[in-house]
Amino acid sequence: MSAQIIPFELEYELRFSTDPEWVEVAKADFDAFLKDHAACERKAASLAMSMVQHYPDKPDLIRGMIDLAMEEMAHFREVMKIMLDRGLQQDNDEKDPYIQQLLKNVRTGTAEYLLDRLLVFSIVEKRGHERFHMMGEALDEPKMKDFYLRLARAEYRHYTLFVKLAYQYFDAEVVSQRLDELLDAEAAIVRNLEHRAAVH
């Protein structure tokens, strides 16, 4: 697909829409979905903190990632509260097939590694936005519906934060070209992903 990304445009579209069947599979085992969701929030927080530790020379990245880590931890607290109220326990972490495949696209080399991670994490947030929105729309219970629609809005902010940082540290042309490639790669991954009672 050709690049439709305007330099410094922080918003972009995913190139494959999640099949509506996914939300049915996720709703059918909502407890399993919640457990996976909690793990995703916890992993997002620790990933943001690992970025803080990895880039001591990038103050804006550090500020953004600390805020992000705190917000993801707040999400984790909320999902854990819902889980504990339902008497659910966390499972051992298992590898998320979507993330695993996506991370294979991260190149080595200091600059490439940073650029690819910023863009991959942006795409993950964007996909989270899509899926939480779908879940919010699909749920009937008002509190849970509002919860997922609110989280969807948060993921929307997160996805633009990562793109903004990418444009801050790299040339616009380099960013949009790499984003173009990664969006194609992500679309292919999601197209072939088995539907699970999980965020991905």
Ligand SMILES: [Fe+2]
């Ligand atoms: Fe989150």
Ligand SMILES: [Fe+2]
């Ligand atoms: Fe997020």
